[in-house]
Amino acid sequence: MEKPQYHIATLRGGIRVVATRLPGDVSYIGLAVHAGSRNEDNEHEGLAHFVEHTLFKGTRKRKSWHISCRMEQVGGELNAYTTKEETMIYTNAPAGHAERAIELIADLVKNSNFPDAEIEKEREVIIEEIQSYKDSPSESVYDEFEELIYKGSPLSHNILGTPESVRRLTSADARNFIDSHYIPEKMVVYVCDPGDPGKNIKLVEKYFGDLDYSAPNQPIAPLPPAEPFDEVRDRDSHQANTIVGARLFSRDDPRRHALCLLNNYLGGPCMNSRLNMEMRERRGLVYTVESNVSLLSDTGLILFYFGTDPASVDKCIGIIRKEIAKAADTLLSPRVFARIRDQYLGQMIVGSDNRESRCMSLAKSLLYYDEIHDIHTVAEHIRAVTPEQFREMAQLILNNGLNRLTLK
Secondary structure (H helix, E strand, C coil), rough: CCCCCEEEEEECCCCCCEEECCCCCCEEEEEECCCCCHHHHHHHHHHHHHHHHHHHHHEECHHHHHHHHHHHHCEEEEEECCCCCCEEEEEEEEEEEHHHHHHHHHHHHHCCCCCCCHHHHHHHHHHHHHHHHHHCHHHHHHHHHHHHHHCCCCCCCCCCCCCHHHCCCHHHHHHHHHHHHCHEEEEEEEECCCCCCCHCCCCHHHHHCCCCCCCCCCCCCCCCCCCCCCCECCCCCCEEEEEEEEEECCCCCHHHHHHHHHHHHHEEEEEEHHHHHHHHHHHCCCEEEEEEEEEECCCEEEEEEEECCCCHHHHHHHHHHHEEEEEHHCCCHHHHHHHHHHHHHHHHHHHHCCCCHHHHHHHHHHHCCCCCCCCCHHHHHHHHCCHHHHHHHHHHHHHHCCCEECCC
16 A cells, blocks of 8 residues: 655644645545544533534525535435534535635634524434434443543543533534634644645635634643443343443553454454353353453553343453453464454555545644654554564553443
8 A cells, every 4th residue: 555645734823734645536635633522611511512503504605504505405415413622513525615614614613603593403402312322332331431430530521411411511612613723723624625735725824824713722630540340220221231441541551552452352343352252252241242442541441341131241341351361361372363463454445445534644643743653554563563562462451450230
């Protein structure tokens, strides 16, 4: 795979830009902001997500209808998402419409006025989203687990907020969140387009260069220590949805590559993952079992999820502990370890075929590391992982202690 050329610039206001020439007929353009639900206080839970929804409802120059049609009129789309620590506003469209997309995103950030009538309608949409989410224990168990493992921190509350907190949010709250957290040093614009990267950076300068919010970059409050827990909550469900997990290190930790490799081996998406083989294929205990890693600025999690009959929960937890312990006790041979590593590298290559996701990852890389960590960079780090480091990650998970939450 040929390594692309990345053009990186810092605008006069402080916003960083990454542009690359992407052959094809589609442009991918967006804005990554290092702000999410972690930046909310207790009175404004759900505000970052609320802003993401209502950002599209009007600016000083556009009504809601004009915003939603701006990219759709040329066959493209405008969308956004929010996480604990980031917000992404992004577009895709047929090539040739880069300026349209860049100008629109800049208008949303600089000029959104959050009209009251539009906000009231969207408020009900968000509350319905919260209620429907609660009806899915296989999804809500993740949030409830994080409420426990991040107890005492803004990371503990649900990204969506609660119906009560969403009803309290106002237009002024939304605009204040933008002015306080969408600041240049916390934003990266990406432009992946068949056009000239230099010209595209000039377009970003044209529309974003004058953005100069003076709000200070607020430091992250230290996390309180994790308190061990082992909870079962009755939800009158026919299936028990369980997460077993441990708190680990941040996204900056060099051990993250060994952790991701171990995670894929234990509970990755392939049918030959250790947990899928032991819990589904050999014993028929589960329909779904998976593990995932979530790394943030100063902490991280590895989570193992499964759904099973309530009578089988403890047996499944025992299998998870046994597989982690085996990885912690066994130094894999070079041949076996190479097979595990090469499978993961192959999955990375297949996953990189999603061009939109690949373009977003450029912005997030620049946002968090101040340099580009693309698939080529990550692959080099994965190839450098040793069987000893792989084993040490399993030992760390056991040493940090596995917590459990079951909704049944």
